[in-house]
Amino acid sequence: MADIKYYDVILKPVVTEKSMGAMAEKKYTFLVHPEANKTMIKNAVEKMFPGTVVAKVNTMNCSGKKKRRGMVYGKTAKTKKAIVTLTAESEDIELFAEA
Template sequence: MADIKYYDVILKPVVTEKSMELMGEKKYTFLVHTEATKSQIKEAVEKMFAGTKVKSVNTMNNEGKRRRVRGTMQFGKTAKTKKAVVQLTEESADIEIFEGL
């Protein structure tokens, strides 16, 4: 497995209606590195966002979708992705990148 630093684990936040509703329960959704483990994701969130304490991490792997190459009958695939839903503890501070949304 590749040596992944904590600042390479979280790629970007996922902003959807469902993820916005989960923020009320202190659950935040991120797109993460495909080889990142739950413990690495927990460490990255706690280091990157001051005052946060992670209670649990749920991950899901998404296979790439099949796409047709333009103008031909050949097929390819988009990249694989991995999402993580991070549950913070009750006394934990909120993540400030989601404040204005």
């Protein structure tokens, strides 16, 4: 496994209607590095967002979708998602900064 630093673990937040609804319950969804494990994700969130305390991490591997371009078939890249649950006394993560 490659040497993955904490700032390489979290790639970007997942912005969907379902994930935005879960933010009220202190659950945040991120796209993460495919080789990252739950401990690495927990450490990365706590270092990147000061004041947060992670209660648990759920991960899911999403396989690539089949796509067709003309007569050529292919697949999109596979991804890994993580749903991070924070403790009740933890600070919220601000994904969108006010400009």
